[in-house]
Amino acid sequence: MTATKGLEGIVAATSSISSINDGVLAYRGINIDELAENASYEETAYLLWYGKLPTKSQLLTLQDQLSEYAAVPQPLLDQMKLYPKDANTMSVLRTTVSALALYDDSVNDNSRESNQKKSIKLQSQIPTLIAAYARIREGKEPIAPLKGVSIAHNFLYMLSGEEPDEVAVSALDQALVLHADHELNASTFSARVTIATLSDIYSGVTSAIGTLKGPLHGGANEAVSQMLSEIGTLDQTESYIQAKLNNKEKIMGFGHRVYKNGDPRAKHLQKMSYELSLLKGNSTLYDISIKVEEIVTGQKGLKPNVDFYSASVYTQLGIPRDLFTPIFAISRLSGWTAHILEQLDDNRIIRPRADYTGLNNQHYIPIELR
Numbered sequence: 001m002t003a004t005k006g007l008e009g010i011v012a013a014t015s016s017i018s019s020i021n022d023g024v025l026a027y028r029g030i031n032i033d034e035l036a037e038n039a040s041y042e043e044t045a046y047l048l049w050y051g052k053l054p055t056k057s058q059l060l061t062l063q064d065q066l067s068e069y070a071a072v073p074q075p076l077l078d079q080m081k082l083y084p085k086d087a088n089t090m091s092v093l094r095t096t097v098s099a100l101a102l103y104d105d106s107v108n109d110n111s112r113e114s115n116q117k118k119s120i121k122l123q124s125q126i127p128t129l130i131a132a133y134a135r136i137r138e139g140k141e142p143i144a145p146l147k148g149v150s151i152a153h154n155f156l157y158m159l160s161g162e163e164p165d166e167v168a169v170s171a172l173d174q175a176l177v178l179h180a181d182h183e184l185n186a187s188t189f190s191a192r193v194t195i196a197t198l199s200d201i202y203s204g205v206t207s208a209i210g211t212l213k214g215p216l217h218g219g220a221n222e223a224v225s226q227m228l229s230e231i232g233t234l235d236q237t238e239s240y241i242q243a244k245l246n247n248k249e250k251i252m253g254f255g256h257r258v259y260k261n262g263d264p265r266a267k268h269l270q271k272m273s274y275e276l277s278l279l280k281g282n283s284t285l286y287d288i289s290i291k292v293e294e295i296v297t298g299q300k301g302l303k304p305n306v307d308f309y310s311a312s313v314y315t316q317l318g319i320p321r322d323l324f325t326p327i328f329a330i331s332r333l334s335g336w337t338a339h340i341l342e343q344l345d346d347n348r349i350i351r352p353r354a355d356y357t358g359l360n361n362q363h364y365i366p367i368e369l370r
Helices: 032-038 041-050 056-069 074-080 089-103 112-136 151-160 166-179 186-195 201-212 220-231 234-246 266-280 284-300 306-316 321-345
Strands: 018-021 024-027
Touching: 024 032, 024 041, 032 166, 032 266, 041 056, 041 112, 041 151, 041 166, 041 321, 056 112, 074 089, 074 112, 089 112, 089 201, 089 321, 112 151, 112 201, 112 321, 151 166, 151 321, 166 266, 166 306, 166 321, 186 201, 186 321, 201 321, 220 234, 220 284, 220 306, 220 321, 234 284, 266 284, 266 306, 284 306, 306 321
Parallel strands: none
Antiparallel strands: 018 024
16 A cells, blocks of 8 residues: 555545536536636535536525525524634534534435435525624624525625625625535545445534634635735735745645646636725725735746635625635535535445554553553
């Protein structure tokens, strides 16, 4: 056996959900560019779950189901009021998603029909949980979800209690489409490993959230936002970035293990960031981002990944920085659950081997002789 660090280059599963071939990301064979420019997030979720784009009536049915399930149990909201107000938002999401299982009588039913229903429930309830905690920690009451609006619209509404601008809704919706799935990434692999034991879908999603919490996976856009904040002004950009490069510090939001010629999702988020800067009448964040890209790409040859411009997009939407990764979870939920469904369709427990590098031929020594 030969160990491969990080499982790089190892094919661990077959999947028909998403693919990355020659730098092109596709969901169910449809190029991400087409989906980002034309599809809503709800259409994209349906595509990932059911393998095809929905008809108009199928989309309306899904939208009705998402509205029906969006409210979360009141005892769970009451429990959240007891959490520390400075708790890590991904820790809160991990805990509350796990707790949702306690209120679902079908939690241990692993049939495809039951898990499809639970996928829809989780998709609608996770935004409600995130928005609720964001308000609770500020001493405000959670806002009940609206009926008959998109996930992006509902989330922005539940955060502020105000009807969001159409451009803001469109921007968040497109961001959700772009983050929905990404082949066998770390959190998706976690979900599949957990569900392969025939655990329940809530456990699978909880595992995925715990994995996404790590800064090397889901937290990069928060780090980018922090960097943009520290730079502050366009005229400080070059000196700030050059100092980091001279010190051989990592610039978050650049490079990707899979994409050698640039992340295909980044260009959509860059355009979105520009459009929001026009809407807000303030291009500072966008201008700084462009300058950072110019320096890093010019000197290191690294191109922006999906996290880089999503930082300025979410910031311009007025979303608190520590909600960036939970928003990633809202989007990736459709991908995680699609993979959970696929894993169960032809399941075998995932149990790789390890290349042992420890001592051999050791013996037990009685405690009095140690």
